[in-house]
Amino acid sequence: MQSETPPNDDRSSSEVVLDRVTHRYGGFTAVQDIQLEIRAGEFLALLGPSGCGKTTLLRIIAGLMRQSEGHVTIGGEIVDALPPNERGAGIVFQSYALFPHMTVAANIEYGLRARGMPKAERAGIVERMLALVRMRDHAARYPRQLSGGQQQRVALARTLAVSPKVLLLDEPFGALDKNLRLGMQIEVKRLQRELGITTVMVTHDQEEALGMADRIAVMSEGRIEQLGTPEQIYDRPRSLFVAHFVGTANLFGGRLEREGERFAVQLAAGGRLQLDDPGPCSRPGQVSVSVRPEHLVFVPPADGTINATVEFALPLGPTVVHELALDNGDKVKVTLARTGGHAWLAPGTRTGLAVAPGAPVAVFQA
Amino acid sequence: MTPAPVPGEAVVLRRSRLLQQWQLVLPLALFFAAFVLGPLALLGYVSLHADVSLEEASLTQYTKFLGDGFNLGVLGATLWLGLKVTLLTLLIGYPLAYLYSVSTSRWQGVLMLLIVLPLLTSAVVRTFAWLVILGRQGIVNELLVAVGLFEMPAKLLYTPAAVVVALAQIELPLMVLPIITVLAGIDPNLRQASLSLGAGSWRTFLRVILPLSAPGVLAGCLLVYASSVSAFVTQTLVGGGQQMFMPFYIYQQAIQANNYPFAAAIAMILLASVLAIVVTVNLLARRMRGVVHG
Numbered sequence: 001m002q003s004e005t006p007p008n009d010d011r012s013s014s015e016v017v018l019d020r021v022t023h024r025y026g027g028f029t030a031v032q033d034i035q036l037e038i039r040a041g042e043f044l045a046l047l048g049p050s051g052c053g054k055t056t057l058l059r060i061i062a063g064l065m066r067q068s069e070g071h072v073t074i075g076g077e078i079v080d081a082l083p084p085n086e087r088g089a090g091i092v093f094q095s096y097a098l099f100p101h102m103t104v105a106a107n108i109e110y111g112l113r114a115r116g117m118p119k120a121e122r123a124g125i126v127e128r129m130l131a132l133v134r135m136r137d138h139a140a141r142y143p144r145q146l147s148g149g150q151q152q153r154v155a156l157a158r159t160l161a162v163s164p165k166v167l168l169l170d171e172p173f174g175a176l177d178k179n180l181r182l183g184m185q186i187e188v189k190r191l192q193r194e195l196g197i198t199t200v201m202v203t204h205d206q207e208e209a210l211g212m213a214d215r216i217a218v219m220s221e222g223r224i225e226q227l228g229t230p231e232q233i234y235d236r237p238r239s240l241f242v243a244h245f246v247g248t249a250n251l252f253g254g255r256l257e258r259e260g261e262r263f264a265v266q267l268a269a270g271g272r273l274q275l276d277d278p279g280p281c282s283r284p285g286q287v288s289v290s291v292r293p294e295h296l297v298f299v300p301p302a303d304g305t306i307n308a309t310v311e312f313a314l315p316l317g318p319t320v321v322h323e324l325a326l327d328n329g330d331k332v333k334v335t336l337a338r339t340g341g342h343a344w345l346a347p348g349t350r351t352g353l354a355v356a357p358g359a360p361v362a363v364f365q366a
Numbered sequence: 367m368t369p370a371p372v373p374g375e376a377v378v379l380r381r382s383r384l385l386q387q388w389q390l391v392l393p394l395a396l397f398f399a400a401f402v403l404g405p406l407a408l409l410g411y412v413s414l415h416a417d418v419s420l421e422e423a424s425l426t427q428y429t430k431f432l433g434d435g436f437n438l439g440v441l442g443a444t445l446w447l448g449l450k451v452t453l454l455t456l457l458i459g460y461p462l463a464y465l466y467s468v469s470t471s472r473w474q475g476v477l478m479l480l481i482v483l484p485l486l487t488s489a490v491v492r493t494f495a496w497l498v499i500l501g502r503q504g505i506v507n508e509l510l511v512a513v514g515l516f517e518m519p520a521k522l523l524y525t526p527a528a529v530v531v532a533l534a535q536i537e538l539p540l541m542v543l544p545i546i547t548v549l550a551g552i553d554p555n556l557r558q559a560s561l562s563l564g565a566g567s568w569r570t571f572l573r574v575i576l577p578l579s580a581p582g583v584l585a586g587c588l589l590v591y592a593s594s595v596s597a598f599v600t601q602t603l604v605g606g607g608q609q610m611f612m613p614f615y616i617y618q619q620a621i622q623a624n625n626y627p628f629a630a631a632i633a634m635i636l637l638a639s640v641l642a643i644v645v646t647v648n649l650l651a652r653r654m655r656g657v658v659h660g
């Protein structure tokens with residue numbers, strides 16, 4: 001799968017390059033033919049369902065496991081033969097893996113000691129790291145005396161202390177509850193900006209990837225399905241898999257037809273959708289059309305529109321999710337911003353559906 | 367749908383659960399009382415008499431033991447033997463346990479068989495095996511003479527070193543198994559975290575793996591120590607009576623000299639010494655853990 005953003009000509013600005021990396025566990029191929037360039041200072045998210053090979057790829061970059069085929073380049077140097085401690089990649093594990101028998105300060109100091117840094121210098125860095133992750137008051141505590149979020153910050157500080165060229169995060173927020181997660185996401189993003197450190201984050205949470213990353217690589221079954229900015233991934237998914245995995249997608253079956261300069265889709269469930277520039281598939285024929293729930297609007301029911309019956313409305317804080325049934329029984333979700341008062345449709349209401357003007361619609365070959 | 371809680375129901379429930387727990391422990395507790403505490407109390411009772419017919423209660427057996435240099439020498443030799451055996455098993459056992467923990471599962475099967483094999487044969491059989499191995503016409507001597515290292519078969523059996531080596535082999539599983547258990551419980555990510563932070567394999571071992579395996583080492587040492595100071599058969603047969611240890615001393619006083627009160631006192635003193643050592647080491651370790659494990 002190729003990138004939608006043009007490949008960077010200036011090789012020196014690519015901090016990490018994966019060149020046709022493949023990994024097999026016995027006979028099972030966990031990661032297949034991965035081609036990926038991560039730019040200096042970039043925040044890249046590896047997004048994909050469980051078991052698609054994200055952790056494997058991250059461990060290969062860190063040097064904790066050796067790929068079966070292909071090469072890894074970090075900072076312009078091929079590092080395939082280098083052990084983890086000589087690669088300049090720092091990894092934060094999902095379980096944090098803090099040393100339970102050491103205090104917070106000793107954990108942070110660990111990598112500096114291993115590098116034989118003099119004591120005075122170490123103390124300065126530990127102090128700075130503690131301040132950076134706001135853990136100064138807890139320097140003398142042991143990991144088991146910390147909350148999940150605090151442990152996570154210590155793990156981050158421990159890795160950042162050795163100034164890695166690349167920061168690798170494996171599901172860093174997986175163990176945190178929802179509120180804490182949001183706080184930590186903001187904090188990590190702030191640190192990453194401040195330090196300008198090249199970062200690769202593994203996650204299976206699409207909101208996390210969309211919110212934090214400069215670019216996202218969506219993975220499926222060991223391959224990269226699509227690489228692009230969050231907008232590209234969300235608005236112009238290149239495959240049904242991406243459309244489904246990232247965000248929620250309504251799928252309509254139909255026939256793509258040419259109408260002079262423009263296109264239209266005659267939907268199987270009735271109704272017609274006008275499209276200026278269908279993609280990624282623009283060949284007339286049977287297609288699936290994917291529309292985000294927030295890109296649909298209610299219109300008065302008429303002959304040309306998609307007609308549906310409201311089954312229920314779910315007011316979820318700032319938005320209201322409607323579930324509707326098309327005339328052929330297919331379900332459709334529509335999300336509306338909540339605008340004060342009781343602004344949603346009652347169950348049983350018959351309504352027409354249209355795509356909001358200018359909203360992206362993806363067309364896939366059926 | 368759930369019925370409203372009746373006041374006191376929880377208490378009844380808790381009480382019945384408590385009762386059930388007690389009932390489960392009861393057979394073991396009875397067994398323990400009948401076959402451990404009972405005999406021990408009897409032993410204590412016998413040791414507190416001056417004469418064999420148990421008519422005159424006194425502390426003379428204890429003062430007799432503690433007032434005699436020979437007796438104290440036997441006690442010292444026994445406790446010292448335990449220490450040497452413990453150190454030797456630790457020296458062999460830790461690397462073995464570590465090897466096990468880093469092996470693939472197929473090799474783990476082979477290693478585990480080798481480790482527990484000694485447990486599958488009785489201590490008496492294993493002791494006789496050592497007699498065969500170390501004797502004048504034993505395997506070791508024949509080999510050393512054949513190779514030309516010795517001109518004559520050397521005296522290997524009936525030496526203090528032979529006792530230590532034989533005991534170490536026999537007690538090895540008690541050291542290895544607890545260490546294997548604790549090593550298996552260490553999060554493998556800790557090792558990887560250490561490596562990726564820039565530490566080499568040795569530093570990772572010394573700073574992370576070794577401190578975290580301390581509880582298993584402690585358990586193994588205490589088991590081996592307690593077991594080797596009281597290993598009557600091996601001490602006696604491999605040692606050949608060249609040096610007296612407490613278990614044989616007890617046997618001699620009880621069976622050969624028929625001096626049951628004195629034998630009982632020796633047994634109580636051995637028990638108390640080992641108990642004191644175990645408790646002290648445990649206390650020290652707990653204080654250490656304050657440093658090591660926080």
Ligand SMILES: Nc1ncnc2c1ncn2[C@@H]1O[C@H](COP(=O)(O)OP(=O)(O)OP(=O)(O)O)[C@@H](O)[C@H]1O
Binds near residue numbers: 030049
């Ligand atoms: N040591 C191993 N031996 C054999 N197969 C493995 C091993 N480790 C991982 N796999 C397999 O390789 C595939 C990719 O694993 P990986 O851990 O990279 O997935 P992941 O994308 O990180 O998933 P998750 O989101 O659940 O962490 C999985 O199907 C997994 O079963």
Ligand SMILES: [Mg+2]
Binds near residue numbers: 055
């Ligand atoms: Mg994973």
